[in-house]
Amino acid sequence: DAGITQSPRHKVTETGTPVTLRCHQTENHRYMYWYRQDPGHGLRLIHYSYGVKDTDKGEVSDGYSVSRSKTEDFLLTLESATSSQTSVYFCAISPGQGANSGANVLTFGAGSRLTVL
Amino acid sequence: GEDVEQSLFLSVREGDSSVINCTYTDSSSTYLYWYKQEPGAGLQLLTYIFSNMDMKQDQRLTVLLNKKDKHLSLRIADTQTGDSAIYFCAESRLQGGKLIFGQGTELSVKP
Numbered sequence: 001d002a003g004i005t006q007s008p009r010h011k012v013t014e015t016g017t018p019v020t021l022r023c024h025q026t027e028n029h030r031y032m033y034w035y036r037q038d039p040g041h042g043l044r045l046i047h048y049s050y051g052v053k054d055t056d057k058g059e060v061s062d063g064y065s066v067s068r069s070k071t072e073d074f075l076l077t078l079e080s081a082t083s084s085q086t087s088v089y090f091c092a093i094s095p096g097q098g099a100n101s102g103a104n105v106l107t108f109g110a111g112s113r114l115t116v117l
Numbered sequence: 118g119e120d121v122e123q124s125l126f127l128s129v130r131e132g133d134s135s136v137i138n139c140t141y142t143d144s145s146s147t148y149l150y151w152y153k154q155e156p157g158a159g160l161q162l163l164t165y166i167f168s169n170m171d172m173k174q175d176q177r178l179t180v181l182l183n184k185k186d187k188h189l190s191l192r193i194a195d196t197q198t199g200d201s202a203i204y205f206c207a208e209s210r211l212q213g214g215k216l217i218f219g220q221g222t223e224l225s226v227k228p
Contacts, residue, residue, distance in 0.1 A: 035218075040125070042205060042220040043160070058215070090159055102167065103148045104209045106216060108159035 003027040006091050006109040014117050019078040021112050023091030025071075031094045032074035033106065034058075034066065036087040043090065049074055050096075081116045088113050121208055121219035128225045135196045137222045139189040139206035146208040149182060150216065151191045154203045163191070163204075193224075201226045 005024045013019055023032060031050055035043040035058075045058030047066040055066050063085060067075045078085055092106040121141045129135045141149070147168050152160040166173045166180045166189075173180045179192040189206055203223050207216040 033215075040220060042121075042123075043218040045215060045217070048215060092160075103150070103165045104216060105150075105162055105165070106160075108152075108161070110159050111157075 004091060004093055004107055004109045006089075006112045008112060009110065010113045012115045012117065013081055015082055016080050019081050019114065019116075021076045021089055021091075021114070023074045023076070023093075023109060025074075025093045027093055027095075027107070028071060029093040029095045029107075030071075031096055031104075032068065033092040033094075034064075034074070034076045035090045035092065036060065037090060037111070038087050046076065046089075078114075081114075083116050086114060086116045120217050121206060123204075123206060123219040123222045125220060126223050126225070128227065129196050131196060131198055131226055131228050133196055135191075135193040135200070135224055135226075137191045137193075137204050137206075137224065139191075139219055141187050141189065141206075141208050141217075141219075143208065143210060143217075144184075144187070145210050146187075148209045149180075149189050150207040150209070151178075151180065152205045152207065152218075154205065154221070156202075160205060196224075196226050198226045198228060200224060 007022045033048040034046040044060045049055045049068040065077045089112045091109040094106045123139050150165040151163040154160045177194045181190045203221040205221045207218045
């Protein structure tokens with residue numbers, strides 16, 4: 001998707017190994033988000049960032065950490081991957097509520113499919 | 118339970134209208150959104166509606182909002198096979214504008 005890139009797009013790893021997913025944007029948007037998508041659950045927010053070094057937890061943050069050292073990059077780390085973290089992970093960006101008459105319009109990346117064996 | 122709920126599946130015939138429904142629980146929701154996800158892709162915004170509106174129309178799409186019942190619907194007129202996808206509703210609240218998504222409705226359009 002234009003302006004937002006996720007890497008890797010696919011990864012298979014073993015239980016107990018660390019994994020880092022990267023989200024890179026070229027839109028200079030303030031907000032960045034990590035969601036996971038699982039059948040029957042839709043998208044659930046893991047963590048989000050509202051600026052460089054400013055992050056907060058979402059509804060399913062246990063087992064995940066994030067970092068944002070510069071505007072364009074938002075990293076999601078699984079310190080010790082478990083099979084329950086097998087999922088498709090989506091990064092999203094937004095300029096915030098002020099940019100679209102108050103609506104918070106998110107632009108999503110193409111997703112990163114993670115399989116933990 | 119989930120804050121935003123949708124039925125999981127909907128099947129229609131090509132040319133018919135599709136109506137995808139969504140209910141939400143938080144009365145402080147300011148905006149409600151519809152996103153579309155095609156197979157193997159990320160989500161794309163279709164439309165959104167401010168909570169003080171009850172209807173919004175955009176070409177083949179009509180959004181209806183019943184704020185009293187906390188019910189949102191998306192109507193797709195003259196549904197085409199290219200409309201086959203998963204449709205997500207979402208709400209944003211006052212703090213930080215985070216979006217909360219429903220489970221998604223998989224729309225199947227049969228020729």
